[in-house]
Amino acid sequence: MWRKDLADTINATNEQLGIALHWEHRSFKEQGIDREPTIHIGAVANALERKGIQTERGSINREIIERNMKLEQAKEMLMFAKQEVHSAQYAKIKSTAVSAKNEVMEMIAKVKERKGRLDLPIVSGKHLRRISDRTALQLADNAEKFITTRKIDSFESLAKFMADREQKYQELEKVHLTKGQKLNRLKELSKMYAIYAPIQAAYKESQSLKGFAKMRYDKEHMDSLSKYSELKERMQNLLQNGEKITPKQWKAEIQSLQSECNSIGKEQTKNATELVYAEVISYNKKNLERELQNESRQQNRQQSKIHKRREEEIVAKYTIKDSVFLTCLGLKNICCNYTSHSTRRIKQLQRMN
Numbered sequence: 001m002w003r004k005d006l007a008d009t010i011n012a013t014n015e016q017l018g019i020a021l022h023w024e025h026r027s028f029k030e031q032g033i034d035r036e037p038t039i040h041i042g043a044v045a046n047a048l049e050r051k052g053i054q055t056e057r058g059s060i061n062r063e064i065i066e067r068n069m070k071l072e073q074a075k076e077m078l079m080f081a082k083q084e085v086h087s088a089q090y091a092k093i094k095s096t097a098v099s100a101k102n103e104v105m106e107m108i109a110k111v112k113e114r115k116g117r118l119d120l121p122i123v124s125g126k127h128l129r130r131i132s133d134r135t136a137l138q139l140a141d142n143a144e145k146f147i148t149t150r151k152i153d154s155f156e157s158l159a160k161f162m163a164d165r166e167q168k169y170q171e172l173e174k175v176h177l178t179k180g181q182k183l184n185r186l187k188e189l190s191k192m193y194a195i196y197a198p199i200q201a202a203y204k205e206s207q208s209l210k211g212f213a214k215m216r217y218d219k220e221h222m223d224s225l226s227k228y229s230e231l232k233e234r235m236q237n238l239l240q241n242g243e244k245i246t247p248k249q250w251k252a253e254i255q256s257l258q259s260e261c262n263s264i265g266k267e268q269t270k271n272a273t274e275l276v277y278a279e280v281i282s283y284n285k286k287n288l289e290r291e292l293q294n295e296s297r298q299q300n301r302q303q304s305k306i307h308k309r310r311e312e313e314i315v316a317k318y319t320i321k322d323s324v325f326l327t328c329l330g331l332k333n334i335c336c337n338y339t340s341h342s343t344r345r346i347k348q349l350q351r352m353n
Contacts, residue, residue: 035071038064102153104281105144111284112140118284125279127169127272137280146277155285162278169271176264183257186250189238193247196231203228 041049041057049058111118117138121128128134136142152158202224209217218225239245 035068036064104147104152104155104158107285107288108140108143111288118143118280119287120280121283127275128279130272131276137276143277143281158278158281162275165271165275169268169275172264172268176261176268179257179261183254183261186254190247190250190254192235192238193245196235199224199228199231
């Protein structure tokens with residue numbers, strides 16, 4: 001127990017002095033750290049080691065450090081192997097997804113082929129605005145990985161995925177808000193008590209004294225004693241329904257709530273990231289459909305213009321020939337009528353063809 005009290009005292013002092021150093025009283029095992037602790041070599045052995053003279057206890061620590069280094073290397077190799085296995089599994093999943101018909105993957109491939117990357121919504125969605133660095137969201141490979149690892153094979157399943165994740169996000173947000181409010185209140189209580197405690201101690205000390213000793217003590221602590229009534233009232237106002245002052249319990253609850261809030265925050269971030277990818281993919285689907293429709297309309301208008309131009313050229317060609325022929329025959333009176341008739345006849349024949 002004394003180790004914890006000592007560590008708490010040192011950490012509180014460091015915090016007041018602005019020193020970013022945290023002391024830990026728990027052993028590696030209690031902290032869940034898989035590492036062999038070194039032994040205490042003592043002042044004499046430590047002095048010898050500094051002079052370059054190896055000692056028995058110093059050699060023991062060197063062996064422990066070497067074993068820990070080998071253990072860390074083994075952990076890194078294991079992590080690398082796991083990453084290799086994960087990469088192989090992802091490649092297999094992606095290959096399966098590509099071989100099977102997947103309309104989402106096909107859409108991503110089309111956008112990638114046309115533009116080289118995905119587009120981001122012009123107006124940020126609910127969760128997209130939370131992301132500051134959006135470069136990764138535009139990489140088609142990341143979008144494909146998102147789709148394959150979550151086994152999304154259609155836009156219908158993507159919509160269902162978004163609905164499920166949105167519901168989960170809302171639930172986490174409610175829990176986070178509730179716990180956050182409680183955490184803030186406990187922090188406010190602890191902060192107020194840190195101000196109130198020394199003033200309360202001075203007041204109690206004053207009440208325990210009598211006569212000249214009390215007069216001298218009150219004079220020396222006049223400033224603190226003058227604040228007692230105000231701080232006591234403020235402290236009482238923060239307490240709820242006969243709640244007692246329990247600073248140790250508050251501290252334990254603050255640590256627990258802080259840990260829970262951090263965990264919920266990480267889960268929220270994960271859900272928000274998934275929702276952002278889903279938002280971007282859904283936007284690209286709509287954007288691709290709009291672009292293809294515009295291109296189709298533009299192509300139809302272009303073909304219509306070309307067809308109309310050819311038709312006019314044909315009509316003009318035959319109309320001029322017929323007019324010249326009739327003029328040569330001296331049938332000037334029916335020339336204009338025949339020209340109009342031939343134009344209608346050519347158009348009728350073209351429609352039949």
